[in-house]
Amino acid sequence: MSKLFRHTALAALVGVASGDLLAADYKKNPFTLAYDGAITKNEPGKVNIRPVSYKLNGLDIAANVYIPANYDPKGHYPTIVVAHPNGGVKEQVAGLYAQRLAEVGYLTITADAAYQGASGGEPRSVDKPAYRIEDIHGMADFITRYDGADSTRLGLLGICGGGGYSLAAAETDKRFKAVATVSMFNSGRVRRNGYVDSQLDSVQVRLQQASAARAQEVAGGAVMYSGDANLSDEQIAKLPFDLYRQGYEYYWKTHAHPNSTFKYTTSSLIDLMRFDATDQIALIQQPLLMIAGTKADSLYMTEDAFTKATGTKDKELFKLDGATHIETYWVPKYVSAAIDKLNTFYTRTL
Structure with missing residues (x-):
């Protein structure tokens, strides 16, 4: 299947023009943003981006x-921290949600995780909770x-793996007055049990591999990585x-960025496999x-965390009808519905 056909076919499925999909090319954006509708230049009277x-x-x-x-630097804006998915970077879906929230009046920030993206830290792609x-x-x-930030009106938004980590951060960081997730991914549960709990029979084997990888690193050997793959379309x-x-x-x-990678150090599994985003969630x-x-095969993780979040009396599970996990990252109708819901939520709670 040709690249052009793939883009056109995918666009037809979601009802947007293929040109809109191709516009997510980071090479065409001066800030290397990889999402449709991204800021291309800072202009007075509009939402601006500041690296x-x-x-x-x-x-x-x-x-x-x-x-x-x-924007008035002497103002007092409700402020949102946005945490990116596993393997993602600030220029992808986290940037899209940060920009869309800024468009409705919030001051927002999204950052590359330490050891990942454009942030510092060695070895690269460490992914410890x-x-x-x-x-x-x-x-x-x-x-x-x-x-311009109003620290008394600070909200948190976590997407995918950033959602699981946001739950953990909000448990103890009470600067966050309201917490939201989109397509929450419980990294510890998945690394431990496999996706949809499909690898329960190999937990101990994978722990042995992670332990061996750490021992090799400490001894000065090569850093081992997991999750890295070069797969064909088939x-x-x-x-x-x-x-x-x-x-x-x-x-x-469609939304590739050179700083984004699926891989993570195998030794990270020592930490990941003992973590769970729902620990102490109350x-x-x-x-x-x-x-x-509603069609996300990751929905079970959001539903599990929502049920266990018994410490708050103000909670809501909002389902996007027909959306899969990844479609909440970029399909316009799902992103717009999520932003509308987030704006209503933050307006009320911040």
Whole structure:
């Protein structure tokens, strides 16, 4: 199947022009943003983007701040921290949601996780829950001191893996007055049990592999990686889950970015496999909104976390009818519905 046919066929499925899909090419955007409708230049009276960097635990963190139209640095804007998916970067879906929220009046920030994207840290592509959670605290540290930010009206939005880590961050960081997730992915559960709990019989084998990988790193050997693959279209089509099939399409083709990668250090599994996004979730007493598609094969994770979030009396599970996991990242009608719901939620709670 040719690349042009793939784009055209995919566009037909979601009812948008193929040219709109191709417009997500990061090479055509001066800020390397990889989503449709992305800012191409900063103009007075419109939403602007400001690339920033700051230190977090000695590492340089690369972030983008989105400021509302007619921004006044002496103003007091409700402010949202946006955490990106596993393998994603700030220029993809996290940037899209950050920009769309800025368009309705919020000051927003999204940053590349430490050891990932354009942020510092060696070895590359470490994916440890403690680091990802600290990234969220770090974004809050930075943005609450930004001109115009109202630190008393700070919200949190986590997408996919960033959603699971956002739940964990909000358990104890009460600077966040409201918490929302889109297509929440419980990284620990999936790395431990497999997607849809499909690898329960190999947990101990994979723990042995992770332990061996750490030992090799400590001894000065090569860093081992998991999740890295170079699949053909035919192999992708045979993957058992929509999340993986559509994820490859999104991350490798329609919304690819050179800083985005599926791989992570195998030794990270030592930390990932003992983590669960629902551990101590009852500590969340803030208002909670969880958004997921009705056709998402990841929906079970959102429903499980929502049920276990017993510490808040203000919670809602909002389902996007007909959406799969990846479609909530970019399909216009689903993104718009999610943004409308998020705006209503944050307006009420912040």
